[in-house]
Structures are given as structure tokens and as C-alpha cells.
Amino acid sequence: MNDRYSRQILFPGIGKAGQEKLLGSSVAIIGCGALGASHAEMLSRAGVGHLRIVDRDFVEFTNLQRQTLFKEADAIERLPKAIAAQIRIGEINSEIEVEAVVADVNRSNVESIIANADVILDGTDNFQIRYLLNDACVKLGKTWIYGAAVSSYGTTMTIIPGETPCLRCIFEDMPDAGSSPTCDTAGVIMPIIATISAVQVSEAIKILVGDRDALHGSLMQFDVWQNDWRKIKLAAPNPDCRTCGEHVYDFLDSESPEFAAVLCGRDAVQISPPDSTSFDLSAFGAKLTSLSDVKQNDYLVRFRIDGNEITVFRDGRAIIKGTDDISAARSLYARYVGAEYRSVRGTRQ
Numbered sequence: 001m002n003d004r005y006s007r008q009i010l011f012p013g014i015g016k017a018g019q020e021k022l023l024g025s026s027v028a029i030i031g032c033g034a035l036g037a038s039h040a041e042m043l044s045r046a047g048v049g050h051l052r053i054v055d056r057d058f059v060e061f062t063n064l065q066r067q068t069l070f071k072e073a074d075a076i077e078r079l080p081k082a083i084a085a086q087i088r089i090g091e092i093n094s095e096i097e098v099e100a101v102v103a104d105v106n107r108s109n110v111e112s113i114i115a116n117a118d119v120i121l122d123g124t125d126n127f128q129i130r131y132l133l134n135d136a137c138v139k140l141g142k143t144w145i146y147g148a149a150v151s152s153y154g155t156t157m158t159i160i161p162g163e164t165p166c167l168r169c170i171f172e173d174m175p176d177a178g179s180s181p182t183c184d185t186a187g188v189i190m191p192i193i194a195t196i197s198a199v200q201v202s203e204a205i206k207i208l209v210g211d212r213d214a215l216h217g218s219l220m221q222f223d224v225w226q227n228d229w230r231k232i233k234l235a236a237p238n239p240d241c242r243t244c245g246e247h248v249y250d251f252l253d254s255e256s257p258e259f260a261a262v263l264c265g266r267d268a269v270q271i272s273p274p275d276s277t278s279f280d281l282s283a284f285g286a287k288l289t290s291l292s293d294v295k296q297n298d299y300l301v302r303f304r305i306d307g308n309e310i311t312v313f314r315d316g317r318a319i320i321k322g323t324d325d326i327s328a329a330r331s332l333y334a335r336y337v338g339a340e341y342r343s344v345r346g347t348r349q
């Protein structure tokens with residue numbers, strides 16, 4: 001070990017033994033937007049040995065104001081966020097392992113994504129994934145750290161299944177789509193991202209080094225503009241909670257596969273094929289030569305059609321910008337991606 005961690009080892013809460021535990025730890029970061037990029041940077045500098053960074057999206061110029069790992073070239077190249085983060089972290093700390101997963105977290109992959117992690121950090125921007133993550137973490141007994149930030153305020157809570165209330169103990173029902181402000185409707189400033197992610201990462205480090213007594217044990221709320229900081233002490237888990245009391249995993253076991261989802265506030269719809277194992281991105285991109293303005297890299301193909309911008313990823317998933325109408329988006333997918341997807345699959349049978 002070189003002296004890169006010397007100042008952290010001097011800190012009594014960590015010490016040499018704590019540093020060794022961090023180097024032997026694995027953390028999954030779900031979502032690599034503003035919160036997730038901040039988690040990834042802090043944990044990589046702290047020397048957490050293995051980071052798995054999961055994100056479905058690519059870098060855009062609107063991200064640069066607050067998503068600290070990314071730079072202009074990433075937005076110009078439209079690199080997937082997980083890949084851009086992996087590249088940047090490789091420059092920050094080449095001694096740790098970083099695994100980039102460009103995927104939408106859904107009920108078919110969430111359990112395998114978190115299976116080997118010691119702690120899971122919430123860097124997502126929507127409740128659909130958080131409730132799914134809560135189900136999966138309670139089912140597998142994994143600690144996860146909820147975090148959310150919008151405008152100038154944010155909330156965070158550490159969830160240890162069986163010991164502390166889970167997300168559903170506190171918020172029994174998922175908020176209705178469109179009922180809460182998002183970063184795209186209400187905006188967001190970077191200081192609240194730094195505040196929430198700092199508390200989340202502090203909690204993660206306490207857990208990884210084994211200092212459970214130092215955990216804050218509450219629902220913490222901050223507003224850095226109104227100067228309002230609150231700490232609501234948590235009671236025991238609710239014995240009637242569907243998830244951690246009755247062990248019914250509504251979000252994980254839901255019968256309806258998520259094929260399409262409106263990306264809230266972004267004027268975009270995401271379409272995910274149920275089986276993406278045989279999608280061939282380079283073959284798909286090569287067949288779009290008749291269209292103008294096709295951009296392709298190793299991770300995605302982007303093209304424009306009828307005022308919409310369609311980005312197709314290696315897993316066959318597409319983000320269709322310029323509409324929030326799911327049926328219009330499905331029809332564009334079927335016309336430009338889906339048919340191709342089926343034919344690619346068909347040629348292999």
C-alpha cells in the first residue's frame with residue numbers, strides 16, 4: 001500500500017484496520033447521475049476495492065453542472081455514464097476495480113446486480129427503481145442507503161433489513177407518477193447533491209469498517225437554500241410492512257414486465273425488449289446508412305427521425321426523445337428498432 005490513504009488512516013474512525021476492510025469491500029452504485037457520480041468519486045478516492053456502477057443513460061450537457069465525474073468530451077461523444085465514470089475513476093485510483101454496467105435496473109436483473117455487494121447506494125432518480133431495490137435488498141438481506149435530491153432539498157435514510165425500517169415501512173405507497181417534482185421540472189443545485197451524497201457515503205464507510213454505532217439512525221432532511229436541517233429518529237421496523245414484515249415483494253414479483261417507461265420530465269420514453277441477448281448493435285447501426293445524422297460508438301447508436309431522437313443501446317434498449325407518448329414511442333421502436341431486432345433474432349434461428 002502506498003501512502004495515498006494516510007490521512008484517512010489517521011482518522012480514528014477508520015484506521016489501518018478500517019482501510020483494509022475498505023480495500024476488501026464491494027459497493028454497488030445504482031444510477032450514476034449526480035448522486036451516483038458523487039458516490040463513485042468519494043468511494044474510489046477512499047479506496048473501496050470494488051465498485052459496480054450501474055446506469056442506463058448517456059452523458060448530456062445538462063448533466064455537467066452537477067455530475068462531477070463527467071466532462072464536455074463525454075457529452076460530445078455521448079458516452080454511457082457508467083463507462084465515462086469507469087474511465088474517470090481509472091484516472092483517479094487505478095488500484096481499485098470498477099465494473100461498468102450499462103443497463104436498466106429491472107426485476108429480472110436487480111438481484112444479480114446487488115448479489116455480491118456489501119452495501120448498495122441509491123443514486124437513482126425515481127421511485128419505481130427505489131421500491132424495486134427495496135424489495136430486492138430486503139429479500140437478500142442487503143443494506144442500502146436511500147438518497148434523493150431535487151431543487152435545494154434532499155432526504156436520506158440507511159436501511160438495514162431486519163434492523164431498521166425499510167423504505168416501505170416509512171412510505172407505504174409509491175408516490176404517483178408526476179406527483180413529485182423532479183430535477184427536470186424543479187431544477188436542482190449541486191450543493192444539495194454534495195450534501196446528500198456526503199451523508200450517504202459516510203454511512204456506507206461506517207458500515208464497511210464495522211462502526212454501526214456511528215450510523216445516524218434517522219430520516220435526514222436538508223434544505224441548503226432555506227437552511228432547514230432535520231433529523232427524524234426512526235422507530236423499529238413496522239411489523240405490518242408488506243416488504244420487511246410480511247416478505248411479500250410486490251415490485252420484484254409483479255407480473256407485468258416493464259416494457260416501456262416514460263422518463264419523467266425528460267420528454268422521453270424508454271423501451272426495453274424483454275429478451276435482449278441476441279441484439280447486435282453494430283449490425284443494427286450498419287443498416288441505418290439511409291438515415292441522416294447517425295452517430296455510433298461501441299455502446300450506442302443514435303439517429304433522428306420525424307423530430308425524434310432515438311438512442312439504441314447494446315442491450316436493445318432504446319430511449320426515444322421528443323415524446324412522452326408511450327404508444328408513439330412503441331411504434332417508432334417497432335418501425336426502426338423492433339423489426340430489425342426481430343430480424344436479427346430471426347436470422348439466428
Ligand SMILES: [Zn+2]
Pocket residue numbers: 165166167168169170237238241242243244245
Ligand atoms: Zn418495511
